[in-house]
Amino acid sequence: MADNTLTLKLDANTAMPLIEKIGKDIVLPIVNEAGKSAYAIAVAHGFQGTEQEWLNSLRGPKGDPGDKGNPFKFSDFTPEQLNAIKGKKGDPGEPGSAEKSAQFLKENGIWLENTSVDTVLMKVIELSQCCNNFVPRSLEFVQPKAGDTYIDFTGEPHYKIAINNGEKREFQSDNMRVLIDSTMKGDVKVDYYGLTDNIIGTYTINLVVKNEEYDWGSLVETKEISKGGTKATLQKYENGAKISVTKFDNSVFELEINNEYSKMINNNGLSNIKAIELDLTKLPINSNKGYWNSSGDILRTFNNQDYVILKVKKEQLVTPSIWPGSPSSYGTAEYLNSGTNVKTTDVKLQINDSNVVTIGNMGRARYSFATNRIEKN
Incomplete structure (x- = not known):
């Protein structure tokens, strides 16, 4: 500047426009303060203070804090970045000791x-x-009734069950509810597994199919019938008859009850009806008198019927003593046995709301009050 010369340093961004202007007048302003620092220029223009104070004066007020960013996740890093920050595998430690x-x-x-x-x-x-000393809980379940949509199990926590060789299901507590799906029909196999997937036991659950309502047809007549001191209400339908017993003749010995009902059916023109329902549940519970022999022959009573429905309570059964002179027991029977050597064709049997079972010729069956199921012997 002392000799009125100006040295220019050009880069690619400034050189090209100058080259394009070759042959034209290029006017460059001469700045008297060129070469001085910004701080010197500020002092020349009246700033009083040190260079640091001048720099501080350039800093604006502190702004508001920005929004908090989301924390880093492993998914934010590439595999290469994760490998880069992973340390080397350390030497194996000494085995623990006690x-x-x-x-x-x-x-x-x-x-x-x-x-x-x-x-x-x-x-x-x-x-x-x-x-x-440790005894794990045995697997238990509530026998599902017709129309149920699930099975409730109880077992040892963290043990497992598998249904029909399917996937293993773990007990998170001591109970588990399993929904009944389309693959679970008839006899269902349930395997019970321990903690190491060792089989503890195998169980079978029979899923009862909901019975279709029997077509009784139109009601023909309703009347009261009796045999001795036993009374009942009779409803005759086009396709069968229903008898609801309301009073029992206490003079009849319990082991002759089957014959008593047989006479009632025969005396009222019902011997040739192919479907009959006998309901004893309207009778009062009597602790010293049963209404049906627990080991009696049900089908012998309904010898000519093809479809038999019996409704009876456990408390209404009498179990004869096997020892002479010993008293019979009432309301204690768990099962109701039946059999026949008279029926020459198959008969469909239903007790309470159990499944309908076809009993073959000369066949026998056992009904369980606990499970509400009929099993053929």
Whole structure:
């Protein structure tokens, strides 16, 4: 500047426009303060203070804090970045030991192969026999009735069950509810597994198909019928008859009840009707008098019928004593047995709201009050 010369340093961005202007007048302003720092220029224009104070004066007020960003997730990093920040695998550590415990066992005459934690623990478990004292819960279930949509199980927590060789389902607590799906029909196999997937036991659940309502047809007549002191209401339909017993003749010996009902049916023109329902549930419960022999022959009573429905309560059954002179028991029977050597064709039998079972010629069956099921013998 002293000799009125100006040296220009050009880059690609400034050189090209100058080259394009070759042959034209190029006017460059001469700045008197060129070469001075911004701070010197500020002092020349009246700023009083140090250079740091001048720099501080250029800083504006502190702004409001920005929004908090989301924390980093593993998914934000590429595999290469994750590998870059992963440290080297360390050397394997020394196996754990339980030297004091091992020494205590040795002092009490118990030999140990070594002092590792695993060896000491296994020896303590062996000596305490705690495994022998632990009894896991057996698998139990509530027998589903016709129309139920699920089965309730109880078992040992973290044990498992598998239905029909399907996937294993783990007990998160001591109970589990399993929905009945389209693959579960008839006899369903349930396997019960321990913690190491060892089979504890195998169970069979029979899923009862909901019965279709029998077509009784139109009601023909309703009347009261009786035989001795036993009274009932009779409803005749086009396709069968229903008898609801309302009073029982206490003079009749319990083992002759079957014959009593047979006479009632025959005396009222019902012997040739192919479907009949006998309802005893309207009778009062009498602790010293049963209404049906628990081991009696049900089908013998309905000898000519093809479809038999019996409604009876457990408390209404009498179980004859097998010892002479011993009293019979009432309301204690768990099962109701039936059989026939008279019926020459198959008969469909239903007790309460159980499944309908076809009993073959000369066949026998047993009804369970606990499960509400009929099983053929």
